[in-house]
Amino acid sequence: xxxxxxxxxxxxxxxxxxxxxxxxxxxxxxxxxxxxxxxxxxxxxxxxxxxxxxxxxxxxxxxxxxxxxxxxxxxxxxxxxxxxxxxxxxxxxxxxxxxxxxxxxxxxxxxxxxxxxxxxxxxxxxxxxxxxxxxxxxxxxxxxxxxxxxxxxxxxxxxxxxxxxxxxxxxxxxxxxxxxxxxxxxxxxxxxxxxxxxxxxxxxxxxxxxxxxxxxxxxxxxx
Amino acid sequence: xxxxxxxxxxxxxxxxxxxxxxxxxxxxxxxxxxxxxxxxxxxxxxxxxxxxxxxxxxxxxxxxxxxxxxxxxxxxxxxxxxxxxxxxxxxxxxxxxxxxxxxxxxxxxxxxxxxxxxxxxxxxxxxxxxxxxxxxxxxxxxxxxxxxxxxxxxxxxxxxxxxxxxxxxxxxxxxxxxxxxxxxxxxxxxxxxxxxxxxxxxxxxxxxxxxxxxxxxxxxxxxxxxxxxxxxxxxxxxxxxxxxxxxxxxxxxxxxxxxxxxxxxxxxxxxxxxxxxxxxxxxxxxxxxxxxxxxxxxxxxxxxxxxx
Numbered sequence: 001x002x003x004x005x006x007x008x009x010x011x012x013x014x015x016x017x018x019x020x021x022x023x024x025x026x027x028x029x030x031x032x033x034x035x036x037x038x039x040x041x042x043x044x045x046x047x048x049x050x051x052x053x054x055x056x057x058x059x060x061x062x063x064x065x066x067x068x069x070x071x072x073x074x075x076x077x078x079x080x081x082x083x084x085x086x087x088x089x090x091x092x093x094x095x096x097x098x099x100x101x102x103x104x105x106x107x108x109x110x111x112x113x114x115x116x117x118x119x120x121x122x123x124x125x126x127x128x129x130x131x132x133x134x135x136x137x138x139x140x141x142x143x144x145x146x147x148x149x150x151x152x153x154x155x156x157x158x159x160x161x162x163x164x165x166x167x168x169x170x171x172x173x174x175x176x177x178x179x180x181x182x183x184x185x186x187x188x189x190x191x192x193x194x195x196x197x198x199x200x201x202x203x204x205x206x207x208x209x210x211x212x213x214x215x216x217x218x219x220x221x222x223x
Numbered sequence: 224x225x226x227x228x229x230x231x232x233x234x235x236x237x238x239x240x241x242x243x244x245x246x247x248x249x250x251x252x253x254x255x256x257x258x259x260x261x262x263x264x265x266x267x268x269x270x271x272x273x274x275x276x277x278x279x280x281x282x283x284x285x286x287x288x289x290x291x292x293x294x295x296x297x298x299x300x301x302x303x304x305x306x307x308x309x310x311x312x313x314x315x316x317x318x319x320x321x322x323x324x325x326x327x328x329x330x331x332x333x334x335x336x337x338x339x340x341x342x343x344x345x346x347x348x349x350x351x352x353x354x355x356x357x358x359x360x361x362x363x364x365x366x367x368x369x370x371x372x373x374x375x376x377x378x379x380x381x382x383x384x385x386x387x388x389x390x391x392x393x394x395x396x397x398x399x400x401x402x403x404x405x406x407x408x409x410x411x412x413x414x415x416x417x418x419x420x421x422x423x424x425x426x427x428x429x430x431x432x433x434x435x436x437x438x439x440x441x442x443x444x445x446x447x448x449x450x451x452x453x454x455x456x457x458x459x460x461x462x463x464x465x466x467x468x469x470x471x472x473x474x475x476x477x478x479x480x481x482x483x484x485x486x487x488x489x490x491x492x493x494x495x496x497x498x499x500x501x502x503x504x505x506x507x508x509x510x511x512x513x514x515x516x517x518x519x520x521x522x523x524x525x526x527x528x529x530x531x
Contacts, residue, residue, distance in 0.1 A: 108381055125302075126309040127344070196312040204348060211355055218362065 055079045062142045062184050072135050072188065080141020084113045087148045087212075090155060091219055109215070116211075117141060120204045124193065127201055131192035140205070143185040147209065150177035151216045158220070170217060178213035182206050308343040308422070316345055323430035326463035332430075333423050333468055341422035346429020350395050353432055356439045357391075358384035361503035363443045383503060394495050395432060399424040405484070406472055413476050427468050431461040435496065442504055450504070454496050462492050 039047070055078050088109035121136040129136075154170045185205050193201045297303040322336045361383055403421045410418055419427075438457040442450050465488050473481035 123309075123344070123348075126306050128306065128309075196314070199313040200311070200316060200344060204351075207348075207352060207355065214359055 051076075051078060055082070058142055059145055062145050072131070072139070075135045075138035077134070077138060077141065080117075080138065080144070083141060083144045083148050084110060087113070087144065087151055090148075090151050091215060112215075113141075113144070113212070116208045120208055123204055124189065124201045127197050128194045129189075129192045129201065131189065136189065139185055139188045140208070143181045143188070143209075144212065146177035146180040146184070147174075147212055147216060150174050150213075151219070154216060154219065174213050174217045178209050181209045181213075185209075305343075308341070310340060311342040311344055315340075316342075319345055319426075319430050320349075320433045323427075323464055324434045324460045326460060326467050328467065331468055331471060332427055332464055333419055341420070341426040343422070343425070345433075346395055346425055349429055349433050349436070350391050352436055353439065354384065354388045354391055356436050357387045357499055357503055360439050360443045364445055364504055367443070368445050387499070387503065390495070390498070391432070394491070395428050396425065398491055399428050402469075402484075402488070409473070409476055409480065419472060427465065431465050431492075434461045435499075438496075439499075442500065450500060454500060458493055458496055462489050465489075465492065 054074065054076065058076075058079055088106045091109050092106045117137050117140040120140060121133055124131065124136060125133065131139075150173050153173050157166045157169055157173075160166065182202075182205060186202050189201065189205070190198060297307075319336045322330075322332055399421065403419070403424050406419065434457045438453040441453045444450075466485055469484065469488060470481075473484050
């Protein structure tokens, strides 16, 4: 090793038969690297709590339906699934002991809710709505929340008595929550519809929540 | 010369603008077409001087064919193809529903209300409403009838909803299919001037079921007289609209054929209404009499025992 070796290095021309190897990589932005590392490495509790908090925030938006884009922008289907499963569990008729019992089974309620939501979404898209398929499913699913609360109240009322007083209470509660559900979903869906067809889009939603409200109102626990 | 080139330049600018807008330009051209065709439609609906229309149905058909030619049909596997069947507005649906219950001898439902724009919204959602109305009303009526009896436990019956859905949807879709096939076959043999497309027939049948929704709601009240009254009224209104709609299509045929068709249309309509009433609303008859008979028999046996 001497000065002569270094002088030879100043010749920068590269002969053609020397293979040039190397690594051409774009340096990753540190933000992205941190994200991947954080969601994989964070404790499961954090991940679940973050999703639950998002679902809970959407519940609040449904209960106080003002003009918010959280439901539409960050749609998710966890909330509707939770609500649908809890409603179907509560509405389930008793086990088939007596022949007279033909109340809705879990599968029937589940199918009605999801199939109904899909049909209403298709209907609004066919009529020219600008909302996307999953956004609409998300809104319709989240707006079942008032009806689920009404179902809970009805079950509690039925624990007490099953006479006509309880029926009137249940009727009032279910009617109020049905109106709330329809109003909330209309508030979220209305802007995405063409102006002359709003009633055409709202009517199926009304029918959908009416049928669910009817199922809740006519629920009678097995004696 | 300068003026010509200026004009040419201006024309070029217009084209460039429209090209720059891209898909928007297509939207505007379609809107312009709609504006052109709208006054024609309004003129036809407003001037319901039907003798004119009936006299030149050939011309009507030509014009409607032209109008239909302007609508571009996307291929059937795209979403836009089905969107064309939902191209109605709220007031149009409302007018069609009202028109289906007011049979006017001159007005033909298809000519006046559908006007080459058949929709699937009305038939589908009217059938859905009817299915749920029958299910809910049937349950409510049996609840009211059995109200005082302790043995009866109220339970919503889901099998009935499924049965009602099958019956109503097959009536609203299979009968038009059969009727359309039959009319198309007769059209080959006898040159009929008035022909209906399959969707127009589906539309007529769908909207004609609209009168049954309030009738079914009335059936909740457990009074046989009221039920038969409402059935008869609903049948007369919607049946006559159906007959009046299909009359121009079959009147040029042999008398036996058009009597047969008219009779079949009316008979199927009656069958649907009476069948729904019998299946969903008269179960209370049998159970009521059984429950009433039992206590009477018990009393008789008790009094017989006491007498001895």
